[in-house]
Amino acid sequence: MRIPCPFCGPRDLSEFAYLGDAAPVRPAETSDATAVFDYVYLRANPAGPHRERWYHASGCRLWLTVTRDTRTHEVLFAEEAAP
Amino acid sequence: MVDLAARSAFDGLLLPIGTGQGVTVHEPAGLGVATILAGPDRAAFAARVRDMFAATLSSGSMHIATPAISFLGTSRNVWLAVGAGGSTFAADLARSLAGVGEVADQSGAYGILDLTGPNAMAVLAKGLPIDLDSSAFAEDAVAVSHIEHIGVIVWRIPGGFRLATPRSSAASFWHWLSASAAEYELGVA
Ligand SMILES: [Zn+2]
Numbered sequence: 001m002r003i004p005c006p007f008c009g010p011r012d013l014s015e016f017a018y019l020g021d022a023a024p025v026r027p028a029e030t031s032d033a034t035a036v037f038d039y040v041y042l043r044a045n046p047a048g049p050h051r052e053r054w055y056h057a058s059g060c061r062l063w064l065t066v067t068r069d070t071r072t073h074e075v076l077f078a079e080e081a082a083p
Numbered sequence: 084m085v086d087l088a089a090r091s092a093f094d095g096l097l098l099p100i101g102t103g104q105g106v107t108v109h110e111p112a113g114l115g116v117a118t119i120l121a122g123p124d125r126a127a128f129a130a131r132v133r134d135m136f137a138a139t140l141s142s143g144s145m146h147i148a149t150p151a152i153s154f155l156g157t158s159r160n161v162w163l164a165v166g167a168g169g170s171t172f173a174a175d176l177a178r179s180l181a182g183v184g185e186v187a188d189q190s191g192a193y194g195i196l197d198l199t200g201p202n203a204m205a206v207l208a209k210g211l212p213i214d215l216d217s218s219a220f221a222e223d224a225v226a227v228s229h230i231e232h233i234g235v236i237v238w239r240i241p242g243g244f245r246l247a248t249p250r251s252s253a254a255s256f257w258h259w260l261s262a263s264a265a266e267y268e269l270g271v272a
Contacts, residue, residue, distance in 0.1 A: 007159055008144050008227065012212035015228060058229040060144070060158035080159070 004078050007060040015058035022051040022065050047071055053081060092194025092250040096257045103270020105202035108260065114165055115172020116189040116247065119180065121160040128183040135179045144225045146238045155225045155238055163236060163247065194253045199243030202267035207244065209263045211237065231259045
């Protein structure tokens with residue numbers, strides 16, 4: 001598998017570290033325990049395109065948001081993660 | 084009080100395996116290394132670099148060479164600078180970029196090796212997950228990557244490649260290099 005890093009170009013999987021689903025957003029500090037539980041533990045498991053965070057650890061050290069098809073591992077798109 | 088003497092990263096490690104016919108390794112002496120982080124005012128940073136070094140640092144993994152300094156794009160708004168001047172290199176660079184960018188001395192953090200000869204690319208292909216063919220790795224390209232889990236920054240020099248790798252892993256890197264280049268008669272210059 002190769003990931004097209006927007007800074008470095010197409011790079012081997014071995015250079016990256018995987019974080020996970022890009023969708024969860026940290027709930028406000030005043031949120032109840034259910035919202036925090038959902039944020040920490042609950043993940044969708046889609047069969048198809050999935051937006052996820054990858055870290056280019058051995059390259060430019062940027063965080064990326066990668067859109068990957070979970071059925072084929074085809075990488076459809078990669079962009080710098082928003083700060 | 085312990086007396087500390089300056090030693091290069093690969094001092095005492097580089098022992099020839101063969102005649103140097105296929106590939107030769109050389110540790111250049113007296114280089115300084117520093118990282119540069121552009122400040123928030125990108126236009127002021129670019130103007131200063133133009134004034135001081137007659138160079139335009141475009142954002143990208145590219146090697147911009149001036150007579151004195153190699154600027155290597157390693158990340159967004161980050162460059163590794165390599166040049167003569169040894170221990171004063173980073174301080175001189177920091178003075179030149181004062182107020183527009185941050186400079187951190189990395190001279191003691193990296194070892195530098197030059198790998199040249201007809202089989203230099205074949206040696207690197209054994210460990211580096213980067214296509215170094217000229218159709219994929221341009222004359223001014225830079226790659227930040229790894230070899231055997233050891234970080235490495237690679238760019239072109241006449242007849243081969245220059246590598247920057249963490250000084251503390253120099254012995255491990257040499258172990259990989261000497262084993263991988265033995266079949267090509269690795270020599271030391
Ligand atoms: Zn990258």
